Amino acid sequence: MTVSEPATATTAAAAASASAPVPPLAARARAVGGSAVRDILAVTARPEVVNFAGGLPAPELFDAxxxxxxxxxxxxxxxxxxxxxxxxxxxxxxxxxxxxxxxxxxxxxxxxxxxxxxxxxxxxxxxxxxxxxxxxxxxxxxxxxxxxxxxxxxxxxxxxxxxxxxxxxxxxxxxxxxxxxxxxxxxxxxxxxxxxxxxxxxxxxxxxxxxxxxxxxxxxxxxxxxxxxxxxxxxxxxxxxxxxxxxxxxxxxxxxxxxxxxxxxxxxxxxxxxxxxxxxxxxxxxxxxxxxxxxxxxxxxxRDLDAHVRRVAGAYRERRDAMLAALPDALPAGSWWTRPEGGMFLWVRLPERYDTAALLPRAVRHEVAYVPGAPFHAGEPDRATMRLCFVTQTPDEIAEGLRRLGEALRAV
The missing domain is CATH 3.40.640.10 (Type I PLP-dependent aspartate aminotransferase-like (Major domain))
Structure with missing residues (x-):
């Protein structure tokens, strides 16, 4: 009996130290993915990337x-x-x-x-x-x-x-x-x-x-x-x-x-x-x-918040206009885009043959980023679409970013 006692103690100790798996995550946590925008921002945070992906207000315009x-x-x-x-x-x-x-x-x-x-x-x-x-x-x-x-x-x-x-x-x-x-x-x-x-x-x-x-x-x-x-x-x-x-x-x-x-x-x-x-x-x-x-x-x-907003909107209008002016040379023939009267975004649709999610890594290699349109659809996604934010960059940076985007698209 005395010979078997150490083995029994060892077995009991091993059993006690074994970990049972924890309960699973809730079904909703498993079913709902992360934000495509946040995921893109995480991989395009380099300062040299002209980033049209985020919905980020221009920090230099904050009334700090x-x-x-x-x-x-x-x-x-x-x-x-x-x-x-x-x-x-x-x-x-x-x-x-x-x-x-x-x-x-x-x-x-x-x-x-x-x-x-x-x-x-x-x-x-x-x-x-x-x-x-x-x-x-x-x-x-x-x-x-x-x-x-x-x-x-x-x-x-x-x-x-x-x-x-x-x-x-x-x-x-x-x-x-x-x-x-x-x-x-x-x-x-x-x-x-x-x-x-x-x-x-x-x-x-x-x-x-x-x-x-x-x-x-x-x-x-x-x-x-x-x-x-x-x-x-x-x-x-x-x-x-x-x-x-x-x-x-x-x-x-x-x-x-x-x-x-x-x-x-x-x-x-x-x-x-x-x-x-x-x-x-x-x-x-x-x-x-x-x-x-x-x-x-x-x-x-x-303070006069309305006056501040007018100043911000004036700057954003210049940036929207810079994006609208540069889009025709950047995008392939057959593309169309919205012309917003305000806000922060415009929407682009490329010709049917393009998949903007597949093209994004190529664009990032050209140091420019956008958000592919597919994640914004609750139903059948339109994979030829993209969202561009025009407020974060200056007009010159917007022009340069769209030049890079044009190069990336022409390289397809």
Whole structure:
């Protein structure tokens, strides 16, 4: 017996040290891939690459001095409050300022109609949590903002693209899909859309509002770019149309007009949905950073944000024009592209024989980058498309980047 005891002890010790596998990731984490944009930025971060891939505002145009002054004032005058926990709904001063800006643009809004979020991207996640059960259907534009597809995918939604044209989704096609699919919501970026740069005209927005009222549908109207208008007249929000006011969620952001590093967004929604999103935010991050909210409110009180936005939009218009001027020489015959009236992006379609995802490594070797269009499609991808961001580089850098892109395409 004494001879076998050491062997038994050794076996028991080996069994105790063996590790059982951990439980698997959630199905949604396995099913939803990463952001194509973020993946591209990770491999094109070299300074010599002219990068049209990111949706990055031009950092040299940030009002860094104005923001620094606002932060200093807040930390000097109310440090205890600025560095303390805050309410989930958001700082009252900021909510009041946001409500006033929204009301001034034609949509009557009070502070209690607004929830401050950690970027408008969080607003999408909160809405997905509050509205969607796994298996629910969401209707989207085609192509669609990539991060919205991710948010809805993580919620377990079935995402269906609505056909459209250069003016956005077709209201008749939307109504047909609402009847057939019984979706929870329709998501749209109607002004200077990401990725195409197109803007939905007023009559089509009114038609969408009528469909939502007639068929019972939430509309999520995402407007991060609307203030960056270079030309043409402002088009009213869908939320302002009769029939849509009690069923439209309007999302906004300071990322494109103030600074993305603040991570400040907001959503305006009917009371019951706003409350559900507030509870979801409590579970997500409790509240958006207090000091950032107070600094933004102070900036709005002391500075002229609208004047700053006009300066930024003027610079972006020059950069858009530089891209439009260089595209004909850079792209092969038979290509077409959008001409946005504002925002940050334009959309290119090459002739059918091109696959922009397959071509991207060649472009990067020529030290230029873009985002292939396929990931923006919820349905059948159009592999000949690409998104180009025109705001991050100067006009000279844009011209050089498109020269490199032309070389890469001619080398195919």
């Amino acid at each position: 001095e104005g923001m620094a002054t606002a932060f200093r004032a807040v930390l000097a005058e109310c440090p205890g409050r600025a560095l303390q926990y805050s309410t989930t709904e958001g700082e009252p001063a900021l909510r009041t300022a946001l409500a006033a800006r929204t009301s001034a643009r034609g949509l009557a809004t009070g502070p209690d109609d607004v929830l401050v979020t950690t970027g408008s991207q969080q607003a999408l996640s909160l809405l997905a949590t509050a509205l969607l059960e796994p298996g629910d259907t969401v209707l989207v534009e085609d192509p669609c903002y990539l991060a919205a597809l991710q948010a809805f995918g993580f919620a377990g939604a079935r995402v269906v693209a609505v056909p459209g044209d250069e003016h956005g989704v077709d209201p008749a096609a939307l109504e047909e899909l609402v009847v057939r699919e019984r979706p929870k919501l329709f998501y749209t970026v109607p002004t200077f859309q990401n990725p195409t740069g197109r803007t939905m005209p007023a009559e089509r927005r009114a038609a969408l509002a009528r469909v939502a009222a007639r068929r019972g549908l939430w509309i999520v109207e995402d407007d991060p770019y609307g203030e960056l208008r270079f030309e043409g007249e402002r088009v009213p929000w869908i939320a302002s149309y009769e029939g849509a006011r009690d069923r439209t969620v309007l999302l906004g952001s300071f990322s494109k007009v103030m600074a993305p590093g603040l991570r400040l967004g907001w959503l305006r929604a009917p009371a019951a949905l706003l409350r559900a999103c507030t509870v979801a935010k409590q579970a997500a991050d409790l509240h958006t950073p207090t000091v950032n909210q107070l600094a933004a409110a102070r900036y709005l009180a002391d």
